[in-house]
Amino acid sequence: MPTIYVINPNSTEAVTETIDQAIEPLRSSDGPGIECLTLAEGPPGIQTQRDVDGVVEPLLRRAAALENHAAAFVIACFSDPGLHSLREQSARPVFGIAECGVLTALSMGHRFGVIAILPVSIRRHLRYYGAMGVTGRLAAELAINVNVVDLANQDLTRSRMIDCGRALRDAHGADVIVMGCAGMTKYRPVLEDELGIPVVEPTQAAVTMAVGRVRLGGTACSFGAVE
Amino acid sequence: MPTIYVINPNSTEAVTETIDQAIEPLRSSDGPGIECLTLAEGPPGIQTQRDVDGVVEPLLRRAAALENHAAAFVIACFSDPGLHSLREQSARPVFGIAECGVLTALSMGHRFGVIAILPVSIRRHLRYYGAMGVTGRLAAELAINVNVVDLANQDLTRSRMIDCGRALRDAHGADVIVMGCAGMTKYRPVLEDELGIPVVEPTQAAVTMAVGRVRLGGTACSFGAVE
Amino acid sequence: MPTIYVINPNSTEAVTETIDQAIEPLRSSDGPGIECLTLAEGPPGIQTQRDVDGVVEPLLRRAAALENHAAAFVIACFSDPGLHSLREQSARPVFGIAECGVLTALSMGHRFGVIAILPVSIRRHLRYYGAMGVTGRLAAELAINVNVVDLANQDLTRSRMIDCGRALRDAHGADVIVMGCAGMTKYRPVLEDELGIPVVEPTQAAVTMAVGRVRLGGTACSFGAVE
Amino acid sequence: MPTIYVINPNSTEAVTETIDQAIEPLRSSDGPGIECLTLAEGPPGIQTQRDVDGVVEPLLRRAAALENHAAAFVIACFSDPGLHSLREQSARPVFGIAECGVLTALSMGHRFGVIAILPVSIRRHLRYYGAMGVTGRLAAELAINVNVVDLANQDLTRSRMIDCGRALRDAHGADVIVMGCAGMTKYRPVLEDELGIPVVEPTQAAVTMAVGRVRLGGTACSFGAVE
């Protein structure tokens, strides 16, 4: 039975498990299967542009091996590594969580703010919003600036996320927040409670769109077609 | 059990039936119910800005009566009449098919083209894409220019749609098409076959996003909150 | 003799009287008559999107009754309710005070700031500037956040307006201010004095353009034409 | 009595006379005087950027001599030569016909087309629309490509204008036309008749706004203030 493969391109299993829990409500008994995978060849976390570029080849190989059983692919990293390469390679619809997270946010508020993990990612994301043509809807992106080790400190992480969310809402006018990373689902409820505005967990946004696309069928996408 | 109400704001039952068939694949046994309704007070078709403005009040009344049973609302007209008014009134998430159709298209091609029914709608839609901040991704919008009576002539309608789709693809560079109306689902497969690029049926796009939102829960949206 | 009808779509006569005084300098003995009317069916103030949508029908009826004597219509509410519907209905030129206020400001400064009454209106206005395609010239919009009852407290209202104007000028770089409401004309001089930059009262801006259009004649507009 | 001075910065008296006729309907017995002047030092026509830059100094001198009697200035050339220099020099409001023509068009249609005289002017105008931040509303600008001598051939000029107008409307989607030059008022009615969409004569647009500004008083503008 065709399955939506959600590929976490970093090698941290705990992140994959979090994603798996995040998208659990989107599974249904009569719908497509949804399987979350870890890319063993990826780095523990994707922080730099080099990390982004570096996971494309193993991700494509992994996806190629899954192609025959795949209904769709979701790339579960907020830099959408390999999104357009996989769209070229695969005959299935392919979703990036940054693209889907931002598009979903545009239906929930007028100006979206993004919470990143590290400052170094912000410029990369800004280029991406420019490529998407949605910069005019961006309030701002701020980073919690917590390194991989300290991310496990939930008090610190939660507290920084709330601080960023407040700054995005109050100083930058954001009325919807996008979590600029995968694996942070557990903070979504507390953020919504503290901020009083919607918070988009991008893996959930992407899997939502993937489930619909698979159920509806049709031409996958135009991005990758080699004319 | 909470239900997603898809409200067709025109009074033509046949359109509602078409919508109902269009979103059938999105129903699941363990998911939210999806019910398609006709707004009896609406005009037979929504063509002018006055038609758009005129259905807001009856649509709000209808939605108010459904609020307690509603999991979400979908407004099934490509001008998204009353979208922000209903977001103010309701505590549930509210989706417009134009907004969702365009956002979904942005994940399937780089430049979206829109097929409208009548030329008079194009300027209204252009204002809307401007309000959405996505004009930079628009290839063009063209109208099949078939009046309500002749829409029943399927050969004419299909042929005009294919002509518009080809012009959008070849002369304007569109690589994904959005059907700029509800009730045209039956032409989606033939359009994809003829054009070779994806075609978004906007009711399907909106219900997809609604199902996900309902399954995931959380804060509805920021648009309507009265501070 | 043909008359420019300035319709205040809220039911507060005092607002209409203020508008009437605001546009008094634009009357001339040999020019078109200018008559200010109150829409009795409107709410006391237009605050929400629902208020905006709700006044369209009575406004259209009122305008229809005036059509034969009308030289032009001005809709005197900063959300321009029914602007495009009335353009469809009427053979006369139709002006919205938000549209005219912003366009006029663009000839007086490089970045316009807007002073709104309530925060809830800001997102609605932002969508409108987007539809107008002028978001790139917007410095910011801030709300004085005074409710209808307290608006009568002139000291409070004036003080909040000056505070907003200063923040728009100093923190957001605005060099021209648009009053984001009708009926606030009396504060225009004190704002210009305190801020040292021009302040646009939007009813004055719209009636200015209406008087010119009526004197010059010609095709009314393209927005409403039903092809 | 304070007068609005409309300065034609080219030296061709016939153009000034045409402007004078164009704005005649905007004069009123109890309003500001409106006087149209020819800048003797200007070239017969303003075609190149050098022509534009070259008339600034004589135009500023002429305006300085008029300052004490001036209520406002209108610069009657579609390249708005010296607009911001004169705003610096004068304590009166200053209007450029390109700026006012385009802003006025934005209230009459969604996408404006411009008819230029010579192709060489188009790039200059495109830079100007960019500086105004309204490029997103531009349909296109086309030139009739008639030299100064042949402009007197009214059949040729009219015919080329109609051709350009049709191309702007049909191929580029313009629903309002701006005449990209002064002194062409006589063709406005025939253009509106042939095209069925509004045509803005920019001198009329600018004088309309000037009359209103003078009648209403207040701070002139922010553009020129030397902090």
Add this chain to the structure above:
Amino acid sequence: MPTIYVINPNSTEAVTETIDQAIEPLRSSDGPGIECLTLAEGPPGIQTQRDVDGVVEPLLRRAAALENHAAAFVIACFSDPGLHSLREQSARPVFGIAECGVLTALSMGHRFGVIAILPVSIRRHLRYYGAMGVTGRLAAELAINVNVVDLANQDLTRSRMIDCGRALRDAHGADVIVMGCAGMTKYRPVLEDELGIPVVEPTQAAVTMAVGRVRLGGTACSFGAVE
């Protein structure tokens, strides 16, 4: 002595030789050395997004080995593969020929047109112009649609390039052309002769900027810094 390394990320030596000839006029006896290299690990030509992503790792390795002798790096492929990854890795300034080619064109004409080799590259390039924030200056991009084998047929290639250039100039309003690939320098003079507008060879543009940056010294760039 520090050297500017121009890395051709495809494995076709003939392309590298062409680049070497293209930038010969930029060498000077007292300036930095300029050395053109072929990335042996690259594909014969870079056509798809996968080709782009796939050359990043070998390109980074090659650059790392050259770092100590490098004054700057130029990535000589119009998709700028690995541009931001190399900016992270290297302490030297890094230039992409697409970025530099487009920026240079913006100083030579108002609307730039791009001639691509294959249609599949156009969407990738459009995303890139969006990321650069310069879409508003783009006239259009057209492809000669000649495959790698037939590129050696100089008559065909030249003829197709001239056709594309004419269409960009006449139908899309381009007044400067960017060659959307490396290794086509030989066609630059004939294109300029036939079109009468400037043609930017992007390798030349990038090496020009690299020579200046090396001569002037200073902080390399902000893109890659890991905070």
Add this chain to the structure above:
Amino acid sequence: MPTIYVINPNSTEAVTETIDQAIEPLRSSDGPGIECLTLAEGPPGIQTQRDVDGVVEPLLRRAAALENHAAAFVIACFSDPGLHSLREQSARPVFGIAECGVLTALSMGHRFGVIAILPVSIRRHLRYYGAMGVTGRLAAELAINVNVVDLANQDLTRSRMIDCGRALRDAHGADVIVMGCAGMTKYRPVLEDELGIPVVEPTQAAVTMAVGRVRLGGTACSFGAVE
């Protein structure tokens, strides 16, 4: 031997000398000569729009006298006075330091900040970035607000520049700085040291591009061509 003429359009010889030192590293024994000239007819400093407009005629005369010996022209004032007029007049490539400074910055950071001398110049520059179509990449422009006399006070000037640079980087998100004036080269190193991000001296940026263009030959530009 053909020479690149760098014309300082203000009459202050000390500024010209600073420019001459700034571009010294760009001279090479086998490259084009680079000569820096002072426009005696210019004002001591170019501050207002009138200053900008006023130097065009003498600048064009000076350039005309140099045409036969010129390889290219660089206009060394951050308002690029007469840029397009000189492009019309001359058959040589013409560079403006604002245009080249900003374009160069776009290859060094994602959001550029500009340090102006006086607040009055900021609006003029904003119009220019709009005309260039790069407003979306602008972080902000701030002025050191030091008058011509006090500019000689190096401690004050340096300290204000560092303050502006820090505000641009920290409050506005700039990751590359453009010096919004000529003659400030001496502060570039200290700014880079203090800020840790690249600083573009615009005269250096323009001469870099001029040297490359002269060495490479080809069609000068499209801006000035009179069709």
